[in-house]
Amino acid sequence: MKIYDWHIAPNPRRLHIYLAEKGLKIPLEEVGGEDLKLKPSYVAKYPHAMVPMLELDDGTCIGEAMAICRYFEELHPNPPLMGTDAKDKACVEMWEKRANEEGMLAASELFRNTHPAFAERGLPGSAEPIKQVPELVERARARMDRFYRKFDAQLANNEFVAGSRYTVADATTLCAVDFGKWSEMEIPTDCKCLRRWHDAVSARPSAKA
Numbered sequence: 001m002k003i004y005d006w007h008i009a010p011n012p013r014r015l016h017i018y019l020a021e022k023g024l025k026i027p028l029e030e031v032g033g034e035d036l037k038l039k040p041s042y043v044a045k046y047p048h049a050m051v052p053m054l055e056l057d058d059g060t061c062i063g064e065a066m067a068i069c070r071y072f073e074e075l076h077p078n079p080p081l082m083g084t085d086a087k088d089k090a091c092v093e094m095w096e097k098r099a100n101e102e103g104m105l106a107a108s109e110l111f112r113n114t115h116p117a118f119a120e121r122g123l124p125g126s127a128e129p130i131k132q133v134p135e136l137v138e139r140a141r142a143r144m145d146r147f148y149r150k151f152d153a154q155l156a157n158n159e160f161v162a163g164s165r166y167t168v169a170d171a172t173t174l175c176a177v178d179f180g181k182w183s184e185m186e187i188p189t190d191c192k193c194l195r196r197w198h199d200a201v202s203a204r205p206s207a208k209a
């Protein structure tokens, strides 16, 4: 098996953090080019045209960072990073989805609608040109602010995003906060709980994976 990777990209980072927390090492193939595009040979092989992607030895291609984490979680349940019992699993999934939809997608909307290299690539995963929409930029900033404040409130009563244990919800939240920095977004100074959490999870070895 191997993982198709783009070492600078935020969604593959979700998976790298997960694997590091698990202590798993999986062979990688870099498919990001210096032109900030996925290599044409990869897009030809995998027309979904996004990373990360896990290819199994039988040829099955599994995309979506959380689907790949789920695959490894079933095979290597310890330490549990996707919940323990029914309630905990549901809470981890809820917060991971919020981190992705309200954080990652907001940071992506901001970045892709401002960076000159993405002028014709307003959305990932398409070979067809999709123009940037300048009107989305302010909305994306407002989405990020809402994301910071929602997670700050959650972290006022919890050590980690989904409770007392580090989970995939923390990995996705960290990637979303750090992706926001690509567009000069920072955690607001009054979001003290989110800042406390960010310092703590950034100090874990997995944050550098």
Ligand SMILES: N[C@@H](CCC(=O)N[C@@H](CS)C(=O)NCC(=O)O)C(=O)O
Pocket: 006, 009, 010, 011, 012, 037, 038, 049, 050, 051, 052, 063, 064, 065, 066, 121, 123, 124, 125, 126
């Ligand atoms: N929902 C996907 C999102 C994957 C995604 O957006 N990946 C980006 C990199 S962070 C990508 O492949 N972009 C390709 C491009 O920009 O051409 C997941 O969870 O894995």
